[in-house]
Amino acid sequence: MIRTTHVFKQYADREVIRDLDLHIEQGECVGLLGENGAGKTTTLRMLACLLLPSAGSIRVNGVDAEEHPEQVRAELGYLPDTPPLYDEMSVGEYLRFAGKLRGMDAARLKRRLPEVLDQTGLEDVAEQRISTLSHGYRQRVGIAQAVVHEPAILILDEPINGLDPVQIVEMREMIRRLRGAHTILLSTHILTEIEQTCDRILMLHDGRIAAEGTEQELSSRLGGRGFVRVEVRGGDEARAKALALAEGLGFSAHGAHAQTGALDLEGDAAGHPALARALIEAGLELARLEPRSSDLEEIFLQVSRGDPPVEAPESATDAKEVSS
Amino acid sequence: MSAATALHVSPWRSCLQVYLRDLKSYFRTPSGYLIWAVSLLLDGLLFNSVAIGEGRRLSTDVLQIYLFNAAFVVEAAAVVLSMRLLAEERATGAQLLLFTSPLGEAQIVLGRFFAAFSLLALITLSSLYLPALIFVHGKVSFGHIAAGYLGMLLVASSILSVGMFVSALSPRPFVAVLATAALVGSMELCYFVGRITDGSAASFVAGLAPVWQHYQSFRRGLLDLGDLAFFLTLTYLGLLASMRVLAGARRR
Numbered sequence: 152m153i154r155t156t157h158v159f160k161q162y163a164d165r166e167v168i169r170d171l172d173l174h175i176e177q178g179e180c181v182g183l184l185g186e187n188g189a190g191k192t193t194t195l196r197m198l199a200c201l202l203l204p205s206a207g208s209i210r211v212n213g214v215d216a217e218e219h220p221e222q223v224r225a226e227l228g229y230l231p232d233t234p235p236l237y238d239e240m241s242v243g244e245y246l247r248f249a250g251k252l253r254g255m256d257a258a259r260l261k262r263r264l265p266e267v268l269d270q271t272g273l274e275d276v277a278e279q280r281i282s283t284l285s286h287g288y289r290q291r292v293g294i295a296q297a298v299v300h301e302p303a304i305l306i307l308d309e310p311i312n313g314l315d316p317v318q319i320v321e322m323r324e325m326i327r328r329l330r331g332a333h334t335i336l337l338s339t340h341i342l343t344e345i346e347q348t349c350d351r352i353l354m355l356h357d358g359r360i361a362a363e364g365t366e367q368e369l370s371s372r373l374g375g376r377g378f379v380r381v382e383v384r385g386g387d388e389a390r391a392k393a394l395a396l397a398e399g400l401g402f403s404a405h406g407a408h409a410q411t412g413a414l415d416l417e418g419d420a421a422g423h424p425a426l427a428r429a430l431i432e433a434g435l436e437l438a439r440l441e442p443r444s445s446d447l448e449e450i451f452l453q454v455s456r457g458d459p460p461v462e463a464p465e466s467a468t469d470a471k472e473v474s475s
Numbered sequence: 476m477s478a479a480t481a482l483h484v485s486p487w488r489s490c491l492q493v494y495l496r497d498l499k500s501y502f503r504t505p506s507g508y509l510i511w512a513v514s515l516l517l518d519g520l521l522f523n524s525v526a527i528g529e530g531r532r533l534s535t536d537v538l539q540i541y542l543f544n545a546a547f548v549v550e551a552a553a554v555v556l557s558m559r560l561l562a563e564e565r566a567t568g569a570q571l572l573l574f575t576s577p578l579g580e581a582q583i584v585l586g587r588f589f590a591a592f593s594l595l596a597l598i599t600l601s602s603l604y605l606p607a608l609i610f611v612h613g614k615v616s617f618g619h620i621a622a623g624y625l626g627m628l629l630v631a632s633s634i635l636s637v638g639m640f641v642s643a644l645s646p647r648p649f650v651a652v653l654a655t656a657a658l659v660g661s662m663e664l665c666y667f668v669g670r671i672t673d674g675s676a677a678s679f680v681a682g683l684a685p686v687w688q689h690y691q692s693f694r695r696g697l698l699d700l701g702d703l704a705f706f707l708t709l710t711y712l713g714l715l716a717s718m719r720v721l722a723g724a725r726r727r
Contacts, residue, residue, distance in 0.1 A: 225577040235572035
């Protein structure tokens with residue numbers, strides 16, 4: 152559906168995208184993850200035909216984006232980081248305008264508009280002027296304009312940017328509702344967003360895809376290692392006993408929490424149940440055993456530090472081969 | 476997949492949508508009314524104080540002086556209007572709705588240009604009551620008034636297209652209006668520079684002044700093909716350059 156081949160983008164003397172090869176299949180929901188300045192927005196703008204690559208090719212449904220941008224845009228819905236709104240228009244009027252720009256006739260708009268207002272939770276403000284809407288509602292109008300013409304592909308640039316926690320949950324639900332109907336590519340620098348909404352993750356670092364795969368595939372590249380915080384009651388003696396047991400199971404100490412004295416340990420995530428069992432069997436009162444960071448966060452930190460991506464362990468590769 | 480069967484998009488139908496939206500937007504915000512009111516106020520003041528004046532004048536002279544002043548008012552209104560053409564939406568980010576829709580640079584530029592031109596034509600034609608007073612009370616021909624107003628519409632289109640080009644290059648509306656005013660002002664000044672320039676360059680330099688040089692025939696009620704060609708060429712070049720700037724922005 153979307154395929155980029157050896158795409159480079161240079162602004163003046165700065166290369167922001169380097170040799171970008173990505174492939175997105177129909178119906179996928181793909182998250183583009185990267186720290187600020189990694190090249191996420193530039194990538195999305197090239198896919199939306201707002202920018203041309205300095206080199207390489209972008210094809211959407213087999214159509215070259217440089218040669219036939221109008222054709223490609225007809226297949227796309229795009230939400231930029233700031234929604235492109237006309238403040239003096241009402242929500243309904245704006246959506247009708249967006250639909251007509253994309254070639255929708257009056258009959259189709261009449262059918263589609265109530266659906267979009269319902270999908271994006273905008274029925275109550277349909278007649279309201281956009282200038283009077285809150286940030287969360289403006290973001291919804293931005294999504295509504297991107298989906299009004301039922302595009303095959305939806306590109307969302309930081310859709311939860313600036314939203315409060317309640318609005319983030321609502322937006323997440325909205326994106327989930329859209330998943331079946333569109334191929335979605337969304338960018339964010341918020342990990343939980345990707346974890347909860349996307350099928351596949353592309354991690355961008357310094358203009359390159361540094362890692363990609365499902366959350367499970369990426370976790371397996373970490374070798375299943377992660378941080379865990381263990382809190383046992385009974386003072387220093389109990390903590391020392393817990394640490395000795397943990398080290399015996401292959402965990403290594405990474406310090407202790409200043410107030411509670413809880414131990415921060417690093418080790419195989421699969422060993423957490425065994426650790427819990429050992430602590431309890433040793434007569435220690437286990438108050439907490441909490442993974443400190445998700446595997447995805449670890450991968451993201453690795454990538455952000457510019458560390459080379461860890462190869463998937465042989466067992467994981469074998470498992471994949473068997474299942475395929 | 477339930478997503479769209481690809482829609483057939485007629486670019487010129489989309490262009491019409493851009494035109495209609497822009498035209499409506501002038502009347503939904505104070506800016507359109509403000510430009511209209513100030514233009515009519517200036518036309519009235521200049522008609523009363525400069526064209527009619529205190530001494531006795533032939534009605535043809537009154538009409539000529541009025542048309543000449545009104546052409547400058549149209550020029551100033553075009554400069555102010557041009558800032559909204561592209562720079563304003565670039566500043567707010569709203570332009571991305573158009574740029575991610577399946578329409579080309581030509582449709583965006585032409586839709587916006589004709590919306591601004593329609594407003595300016597409405598403003599210009601609404602001042603017709605002033606020459607109508609001369610027509611009723613004095614001796615001027617209908618053709619003289621028609622030529623004068625045709626010239627004003629040509630001034631409007633050419634300055635708007637120059638303004639659109641500057642607006643396409645400007646990051647902010649305020650910068651666009653200042654830069655357009657400076658450019659158009661410099662072009663008008665060329666008339667005076669031409670008068671003190673020796674040799675064959677003199678007519679070329681003076682020929683860059685839209686109103687001072689090329690509106691003279693229209694104010695006299697004449698239709699000069701050279702002047703007509705000047706305004707149409709300037710309009711065409713301004714629009715073409717605007718399209719190129721928008722297309723070039725994708726490459727930057």
